[in-house]
Amino acid sequence: MSWEWGVIWQYLPRLLEGAWLTLELVLVSGLIGIALAIPLALMRASDNYWVKALPFLYIYFFRGTPLLVQIFLVYYGASQFDIIRESILWPVLKEAYWCAIIAFSLNTAAYSAELFRSAIQAIPVGELEAAEAVGMNRSLQIRRIVLPRAFGIALPAYGNEVILMLKGSALASTITLLDLTGAARTISARSYTNMEMYLAAGVIYLAISALIIGLFRFMEYRFNRYQYYNHVDTPKDLDPQLRDPHIDR
């Protein structure tokens, strides 16, 4: 097998441009996804049967079908309808970039909504009762207690979701976008250096994942400080009944 390191160096700038597009896709669709996921999760955690049904169907569809189908549905599927083609949305919907953003956002919204819902339901009931007891109304409770608490609880799981999004973003290359995978594909097709290009792309993907994991570790440490906090002032002979398992280790 012939192996050429030189080709990797020669095309590295192109790969890095692709990596930048990949990061952009993940970031933009991640933010839109969160914005969509929060109302979905709140609806999903509701007790009303009808309020629950719509997000359930949405989540079921987007979690049960491959991301590739979803991208193709947005990118190729939208052009089937004349209504869409003649609407003012068409300049946006014919761009592969925006189609990828739409598909990724809808997809990650479904997964994150499910994460947020389980986080919302993991909030101890006593905290909500306490909020009620001090006289907060429903929206104030959600804003001050439910969302901040759910954010902390969901953070580690959301980090995994971002890694999955990064891996999913490789599918943007199937709709002509030159993201990291797309760049590696076009270069390797042109220069006949498959393994070199895929290896280089793989190394960059690993570096990005490592970066994301590190970022979420840091955020976890920062936002869930109370879990890493060691209270040292508790007297040794304290009545065991008075010990707080969250503070005293």
Add this chain to the structure above:
Amino acid sequence: MDLQGFGHLLISGTWITIQLAIASLLVGLVFGLMGAAAKLSDNRIARWLATGYTTLVRGLPELLLVLAIYFGGAQILMWIAGWFGYDEFIEVGQFTAGVAALSIAFGAYATEVFRMAMLAIPKGQWEAGLACGMSKPRTFFRIILPQVWRLAIPGLGNLFQVLLKDTALVSVVGLNDIMRQSQVAISSTKEPFTFFMVAALIYLLLTAAATSFTMLMERMSNPAARGNRS
């Protein structure tokens, strides 16, 4: 929905997808068990290799894996075969490349599932097996594995769902699965939304079937829960 006579094409694609998923599941389970055994072994090199495998594969997109194995796998195989004096041209088929890529990805996640399941079994059970005079492999197959299986099934079920959805990626290198066949249908009917929607519904059906199968397996592997039906 009007399929304009392309229904049989989609059904043949579904069959390919199912075959691909099951073949990758079986090979992937072997990778997962080997990975877990290596991660829990006393041998430092085995542990190191398994950790490298899981970290590496879990950070790479499955699509990149599929592309690399399909376009580069032949190169590597020929290079290895060259050591043994075999210089003929080797071709990696789409199905083989798909199974290889998907099972490698599945195995990396399954390694963690199996490892957690094995760690969840108290050490006392190994010692009890030893005390009854069973050898280590026999304890593993008679006592540990049936329980590991029960603990691992929910996790493996989730992974199988992911695997089922990832089979769509193999269509990118031209395997005639559901996605590919719907694209063929689209190229003559010019109705992308209809056919991709049908493909999506087929995948929904498959994942739903996989979920109920997982639940069945969970029930079958847990006699305690089964007995408690009153």
